[in-house]
Amino acid sequence: MIEQDSFISHRNLLFTVAYEMLGSATDAEDVLQEAWLRWVDVDQSQVHNPRAYLIRMVTRQVLNWKRTLLRRREEYVGEWLPEPLLTNPDAAEVLELSESISIAMLVVLETLGPTERAVFVLREVFNMPYDELSEIIGKPAATVRQIARRAREHVAARRQRELVSRSEQQVVVERFLAALRTGQLQQLMAVLAPDVTLIADGGGLVAAARAPVHGVGLVANLLVRPNRAIAASALWLNGELGGIIQSEGAIAAVSFVVENEQIVRIYAIANPQKLTKLDKPVELAR
Structure with missing residues (x-):
């Protein structure tokens, strides 16, 4: 029950992480389903930070999922755009997520590679420390910092020039x-x-x-x-x-x-x- 409660209490966060990395609510739900099946088999006593552990698990599932999605995108007819979400009017103010989840930003994030996108989302949106990013990505912290810098510069060159009220x-x-x-x-x-x-x-x-x-x-x-x-x-x-x-x-x-x-x-x-x-x-x- 504790394991289930931990996953359920973080579910909205995990969905947001997966959605920002994939641009698809449907695929994000599939990733969460896979993560849930893995989570119920985890020894809870060995997990000291469920939030970080679950984000790491979901991110790794996303990176695995991306290989299938890239093949699917190659066969897509016409332009590919993210799957839109209906959100509450106060979501932008309460969650401060308006720019990071906007369709325009998700389109920009599509121009990043899977690893670069994961690093950008986890670092810039969720403020994850570099040492945790290093563990998730499986690369040295110095390399992750370089990936994060390149991703920031890439996004900055393509994002909306001036946000409006x-x-x-x-x-x-x-x-x-x-x-x-x-x-x-x-x-x-x-x-x-x-x-x-x-x-x-x-x-x-x-x-x-x-x-x-x-x-x-x-x-x-x-x-x-x-x-x-x-x-x-x-x-x-x-x-x-x-x-x-x-x-x-x-x-x-x-x-x-x-x-x-x-x-x-x-x-x-x-x-x-x-x-x-x-x-x-x-x-x-x-």
């Missing part, structure tokens, strides 16, 4: 969604940056652009078409205000990067297999 994000997103609902092309173009990019993920299961679409004209005309009815509403996704869009029987969860009161990047996840976590908020922890 919650109120600015809300105003811009609501203007975008209103323009979609009313089909007002000019209003939509006004809220989009001239060099806006739209990245869609249909996974080959639904219609979606298979390559990024660049430029305000192309993006606006792709989104707003004559005689096309669109339902669009705001939704808290991954700690930020995003939206859910329905049109012609298709559904997409949409996340935005906002700069200078305009949308510079749109992530549209339409793969139905990635929209299964939008029925209730997911509890995250750090």
Whole structure:
């Protein structure tokens, strides 16, 4: 019972760790299931720090899981985007996880190798000491420090240049969604940056652009078409205000990067297999 209680009490934390390393809630749940099966066979008397032990166990499972995922990604149809999570509006303030779990950040983390991503997440998000990282990764602490430095520089060069306030994000997103609902092309173009990019993920299961679409004209005309009815509403996704869009029987969860009161990047996840976590908020922890 003690073993089970330790795992259950840390489950939200372990899910958050796995999700940030994988970008997929479904795969994170599978990793936790494997970790649970291993944990029930552990001699509890030998575990002095269950939290650290469980994080180490989950991280190793993630790194093993990554080999299968890399092969799966090679066969993926079109652009691959993270699986969105429905989160509580106060998640960003209470957990201070808004940037690290945002779709934009998860997209950046996808450009890291598995080991680099694990080190970055555990060090930068969960503030894990280097000696513990060394044990998890199986490399000397000096090497882990170098990996962490390279990962930080890599992420810094690709992350959003300037974070906007919650109120600015809300105003811009609501203007975008209103323009979609009313089909007002000019209003939509006004809220989009001239060099806006739209990245869609249909996974080959639904219609979606298979390559990024660049430029305000192309993006606006792709989104707003004559005689096309669109339902669009705001939704808290991954700690930020995003939206859910329905049109012609298709559904997409949409996340935005906002700069200078305009949308510079749109992530549209339409793969139905990635929209299964939008029925209730997911509890995250750090």
